[in-house]
Amino acid sequence: MKFQQRSTPDAVEVRLMGRLEFTDHDRLHDIVGLLEITRARGFVVDLSGLEFIDSAGLGMLLILQEEAESRNVKLTVRGAQGDVRRSIDLARIGEIITIDS
Template identity: 75%
Template sequence: MDFQATDTGDTTEVRLMGRLEFTDHDRLRDIVGLVERSDMARFVIDLSALEFIDSAGLGMLLILQEETETRNVRMIVQGAAGDVKRSIDLARLGEIITIAS
């Protein structure tokens, strides 16, 4: 998995690309580091370029949700399509994480 981060005012957007799998757990630390910005109000995860997500990847989204919650930052996941959207729907993450269509 690769990612690109863009900061615009009080929002950080992270675009995930490729496959989000168990082997990407170390990259999660880099993304969590972006959450630590003190003036952030929104953290947007863009999954439009993500081709695959496994159960560990779904867990990483939950970890990011927990990190943003503890800092009073609103996390929004957007752009999920195909198999990625199906995986998120099957895991019922929409009950825990804000999923924008």
């Protein structure tokens, strides 16, 4: 998985690309690091460039939610498509994390 970061006055936006799998757990620390330094009240994870997500990747989204919540930052996931969207829907992640279509 690769990611790009963009900051606006209201939010930090992170665009994930490729595949989000168990082997990407170390990269999660880099993304959590962005949460630690942000002063914005929002954190957007853009999945439009993601081709695949496994169960560990879904778990990483939940970890991001917990980290954001502990810092009073609103996490929003957007842009999930195809198999990635189906995986998120099947796992009912939308009951825990705000998912924008």
